[in-house]
Amino acid sequence: MQTISDFIIDYEFLSKYDLKSLQQNLLLPFANDTIYTKYFKCLGSNTSNIVEKNLIQYIDVSSSDINFFLSDFKHRYDLFSLSKRAVNSENINHTFIEDFFSLLIKNSIKKRASDIHIESSEFLTTIRLRIDGILKVFFNLDKKFNTIISSYIKMYSNLDIAQRRLAQDGRFNFNFDDEKYDFRVSIIPTILGESIVIRILDNKSVEKNISNLNFSKNILSTLKETIKLTQGLILISGPTGSGKTTTLYAILKELNNNTKKIITIEDPVEYKIKNIQQININDKIGLSFENILKNILRQDPDIILIGEIRDTFSLKIALQASLTGHLVLASIHSNDCVETISRLFDLDADLFLIANTLKYVISQRLILNICQYCKNKKCEKCNFTGFINRSPIVEVLKINKNISSMIYEKQDLEKIREFLQKNKHKTMFDDGMIKVNEQISTLEELQKIIHL
Numbered sequence: 453m454q455t456i457s458d459f460i461i462d463y464e465f466l467s468k469y470d471l472k473s474l475q476q477n478l479l480l481p482f483a484n485d486t487i488y489t490k491y492f493k494c495l496g497s498n499t500s501n502i503v504e505k506n507l508i509q510y511i512d513v514s515s516s517d518i519n520f521f522l523s524d525f526k527h528r529y530d531l532f533s534l535s536k537r538a539v540n541s542e543n544i545n546h547t548f549i550e551d552f553f554s555l556l557i558k559n560s561i562k563k564r565a566s567d568i569h570i571e572s573s574e575f576l577t578t579i580r581l582r583i584d585g586i587l588k589v590f591f592n593l594d595k596k597f598n599t600i601i602s603s604y605i606k607m608y609s610n611l612d613i614a615q616r617r618l619a620q621d622g623r624f625n626f627n628f629d630d631e632k633y634d635f636r637v638s639i640i641p642t643i644l645g646e647s648i649v650i651r652i653l654d655n656k657s658v659e660k661n662i663s664n665l666n667f668s669k670n671i672l673s674t675l676k677e678t679i680k681l682t683q684g685l686i687l688i689s690g691p692t693g694s695g696k697t698t699t700l701y702a703i704l705k706e707l708n709n710n711t712k713k714i715i716t717i718e719d720p721v722e723y724k725i726k727n728i729q730q731i732n733i734n735d736k737i738g739l740s741f742e743n744i745l746k747n748i749l750r751q752d753p754d755i756i757l758i759g760e761i762r763d764t765f766s767l768k769i770a771l772q773a774s775l776t777g778h779l780v781l782a783s784i785h786s787n788d789c790v791e792t793i794s795r796l797f798d799l800d801a802d803l804f805l806i807a808n809t810l811k812y813v814i815s816q817r818l819i820l821n822i823c824q825y826c827k828n829k830k831c832e833k834c835n836f837t838g839f840i841n842r843s844p845i846v847e848v849l850k851i852n853k854n855i856s857s858m859i860y861e862k863q864d865l866e867k868i869r870e871f872l873q874k875n876k877h878k879t880m881f882d883d884g885m886i887k888v889n890e891q892i893s894t895l896e897e898l899q900k901i902i903h904l
């Protein structure tokens with residue numbers, strides 16, 4: 453089935469129509485040849501995909517698709533014409549591409565995107581934005597535009613413009629609305645052109661703290677307990693993009709007063725925090741993860757954040773450090789709290805050390821929030837999805853005496869789960885149900901992220 457995302461929408465052609473009446477009639481004309489004028493139209497659910505009436509060809513699409521592609525009209529129009537001019541100029545014209553790029557960045561920030569994807573397919577250059585964790589086609593442009601924009605981005609982020617056969621990564625800054633934004637760029641050649649991903653590092657994330665991250669009340673009070681610790685190990689688990697880093701930073705900020713030395717090992721450092729020694733892993737020059745770990749205790753730290761426990765060695769250092777009077781925070785790849793314990797078993801850690809140092813295991817996901825501007829009716833603020841922003845749903849496992857001895861005895865995971873169930877342990881699903889009952893999110897969204 454064809455969707456709007458398969459077509460180049462000619463915004464110059466579209467601008468000849470009255471925008472208001474297009475919006476009212478849920479109609480989006482996208483091409484005109486001598487026989488047909490082609491439209492996208494929301495025809496309801498009972499019609500076939502393509503309907504022809506009086507030399508008008510309709511392609512049936514959802515109303516939210518039409519609304520989305522008609523939103524930000526001025527921006528889309530400007531971006532479209534700038535790209536067209538850049539493609540049609542005989543020499544690479546920096547003004548067009550420069551204006552295009554800056555407009556694209558500004559628009560993406562306004563739309564709260566975390567990443568901009570510029571991709572190449574057989575006939576198109578596609579720009580997609582990741583907003584609240586979900587990629588959405590923002591619009592399609594001429595295939596030829598891919599090379600032009602990739603050269604410009606390489607120049608802008610000090611990369612090798614001539615290099616089109618190997619992967620490159622870089623960084624750049626951009627000022628917008630009196631704020632400085634940092635960006636990370638990755639460019640990789642594909643069989644159909646270059647794939648460019650620009651990550652927007654939202655410096656406002658640094659302002660987030662455990663009180664304004666939308667944790668449920670009971671989770672918040674448990675997290676406040678963790679901050680009172682002076683030694684031991686706290687592990688946080690969840691897949692990539694589950695908000696682990698934001699939670700870890702929020703906890704670090706609570707711990708951050710000038711009486712403590714805090715060191716972090718990150719790959720890479722995403723946000724800078726005042727008064728914290730943040731170390732960026734740099735394998736190219738030999739500042740490896742292992743090398744930093746070996747030396748970190750000589751820095752006389754009180755608190756250490758290890759970006760990720762990725763192997764037996766990093767776990768060993770984390771355990772040693774937490775046994776010798778340091779508080780260690782680290783993230784680890786696993787699905788929930790009990791699985792985290794099994795991951796520790798797999799990493800062949802000393803059971804006595806784990807049983808004696810592990811204090812808390814935290815697991816989390818992010819759940820989409822119902823748009824407060826339209827309460828699910830779909831509006832421009834939520835890009836016609838009905839959802840805006842995300843909240844964490846969390847499971848916290850406090851390692852008490854019982855759990856600690858079960859770890860020491862290397863008990864079956866099922867036994868640990870049974871024990872927790874008997875003791876009314878709250879899972880991530882339980883925390884999600886609080887969000888559903890408070891009408892912050894929906895059961896459908898919860899079931900999408902937690903498969904029972």
Ligand SMILES: [Zn+2]
Binds near residue numbers: 823825830833
């Ligand atoms: Zn809305």
